[in-house]
Amino acid sequence: MTSSPGPASSASTGSGPTETDHRTYDVVVLGGGAVGENAADRAGRGGLTVVVVEAELVGGECSYWACMPSKALLRPGAVLEAARAVDGAAQGVTGMLDVGAVLARRNSFASSWDDAGQVQWLESTGIDLVRGHARLTGPRTVEVHHEGQATTITARCAVVVATGSEPVTPEIPGLAEAQPWTSREATAAQEVPDSLVVLGGGVVATEMATAYADLGSTVTVLVRGERLLGSMEPAAGEAVAAGLRTRGVDVRFGTTPTRVTRRGSGVEVETEAGVVTAAEVLVATGRRPRSGDLGLETVGLEPGAPVTVDDSLRVAAVPEGWLYAVGDVTGRVATTHQGKYDARIAGDVIAARFGAAAQEEADGHVEPAAAGEQPAWSRYRATADHGALTQVVFTRPEVASVGLTEAAAVEAGHAVRRVEVPFSSVAGAALARDEVEGRAILVVDTEREVLLGATFVGPEVAELLHAATIAVVGEVPLPRLWHAVPPYPTVSEVWLRLLEEYGL
Template identity: 60%
Template sequence: MAATEATRAADEAYDVIVLGAGPTGENVADRAHAAGLSAVVVESELVGGECSYWACMPSKALLRPVSARAEARRVPGLKDAADVPLDVPAVLAHRDEFTSYWKDDGQVRWLDSSGIDLVRGHGRLAGPRRVVVDGARVLTARHAVAVCTGSRAVLPPVPGLAEARPWTSREATSAKAVPGRLVVVGGGVVGVEMATAWRALGSSVTLLVRGDGLLPRMEPFAGHLVAESLAEAGVFLRTGVEVREVRREAPGGPVTVLLDSGDEIVADELLIATGRSPRTEDIGLDTVGLTPGSWLDVDDSLRVTGVTGGWLYGVGDVNHRALLTHQGKYQARIAGAAISARARGVPILESDRWGAHAATADRLAVPQVVFTDPEAASVGLTAAAAEQAGYRTRVVDQDLSAVAGASLYADGYRGRARMVVDLDREVLLGATFVGSGVAELLHSATVAVAGEVPLERLWHAVPSYPTISEVWLRLLEAYRG
């Protein structure tokens, strides 16, 4: 059956039912179908999910012109040419193109070409292996139901906040015009990326952070370097503050943010980037003994724990293991393999932590890039996390500007690299890079961490000269002494 022509019946049966057609859900269905199982995806919004329309794609489309201009300004021969304002209509049009103008025709065609059915509507569990769509259409799963409904931005319980209709990540990535004044609350990835983008596009941006620094889940120097750059770009950064109250007298009018310090800030828009919650509040979890609105506890094959029969899977953001699109797709590949193996009666060796059916990387080798200027990229454990986990470690730091490739990349290059070494096994536990162009360095670190490559073997991985990747040689030299 074609994706747009799934037939109606009193009780339609599939091998696998997937709730949610974001990248995670699409990949679960694809992996199951590739293994010979029939699959259907149920989606109430746009096929392609948060990443395609309100997160990864639009945010990076907004940020790429910012980083390109910043890098050009540091290259002899381009400095004067690049010292111009961004063409805002062109940047926003570029963003709109990358979101397919918030239409999902192309994604639907992909499902169709892959032999995966699509049912539009709101799906709810109705007991074991049953899903009811919009209260009427009943789907049953022979083998598995995978919950891939993702997460949404959560608003903290601040008086007046909900009534002020603030931006969340969705509005921040899809806005049609540049606000004159923007207040951003939150120093995580969304906060710093959107502060970077909208400041470059012309907003006067104030960034409010409750803690004492930015990017708290990365190495401290990452947040410090990004904060320095934001300040140089004209972002007003205030740390150690909390929002006490928000007021907006009229829709579309100015918004007033009252801080615990007693200060008031008036802006045209307010972006709240302080956390996410699972989209599980109305998908029928109570019909299978789970708590509505909760994160789903899963084992390493992504099977939800505490559900009799082992037929329910929680993949992607909903399990709170690693709220990143690429990790959701990784989990989807693991879940799809586990579902198909169990459907064929093939035993799964759950103790094989790097096997085909275990999402081990979610604990030990999660890569992430923050597309600010400079970029911040990390994988694996930070020094603090490794120490808390009980590893005996050594931390090795390197000034990226001392690498010849960095000097060629940009005048006045600023950056830093760190590797965290497990001294007992002499393998990498984690690595962090901050600087222009470091996003493309990260996969080499991810391979080293996930592969548990011995440092003695990494010594033979010779970086090309002159590239920023030569920092690997410098880190290894510093470790060997």
């Protein structure tokens, strides 16, 4: 269904809408982050007119306050440590990180928080942009408010919710008043505080504790539970805790803040065990879907809750199948790469349902949005969300995982065997650094002899993950995987050691 966006197509320039602006597009995407961009792009390839609505910066969380700036902060410390881990190179390392240079490089990766380049990309693909906060006002209808003006947009075919997630601030007395950092402030800071208290034990908490320790802060991590990275294999959290402590970070488990007070240029965090003081406090206790003010109640959904979708990313609870949701807002995924995967599928589904090719094949056309009618490996079904989620934590050591942990596999009813080997058994790992550390863990379905999950803990293990992902997604039988010969001497030879440990 192709048609012009109407006389108000000047939105692609990013100019503000007029008070009487009414527009019609085939597809309306709420959220201009990486996930929303992918959904818009794939739908547009089907010949549909598409508009993206974004209240902040086009490019979203990943580009400016998450993936890109956080890894830019973490990489220099990792490189410096890698050099110091090899005799001969270590003697050439005579100084510490140049903090100003690290922050400047980070700024460049965040485009200095200017989205002009991202807007230009939208324009190049023929996707329009409307800036402002969007709310559904009824079926296929969105109202956007920006600088006192309103734009009403009607979607002929579909609306895609791609608004991401937002940090959760726990209800600790005084915390909100203390104006704590969230991940945004931590990744965008232009000065490094002398000291930092981190509340939480997940990915953001451990990565930012690592980064700020590298940059010279005295870091204390307060964890309510008894381990870090609670959704991963216990060995991963144990290794990361040990790595943080090696770098001077004070990691305290079983510690719950009871009050936070900002006094002058610093904060006091009270706990049952005493008071921790620091220049700043970072709240990294989790995130929730950003769905609280989207007008979901006008179409029968609960504001603030995950927007539940089927495997075609369609919101089945909304009649006529016009509403889709992708990324963090669904509660299915919590990473940019997995959200982009969902977005590509949703965009393809929408294009196949409503695009030019679908109109040409209307007679006898099988609607791909009916996920239950599609095979498991169809490009119109997000099956990876169920058993092949991937995650990398860029701490030191790094943690990379795909699929199910041993505990999750057992809980799901699988007959499993855990296989674990240290990287010290691999010659390539010894060549990479003088003090070999880390381990690799496989979770094997013993009935089918296929991988259900894999976890790697050690330096640069992110680069090992995709091979494991292919094995999990492809359900490659271990006897066949035995014939995938890893090159020598590389760290990937750990695959040979794992299969030998299994008994092949």
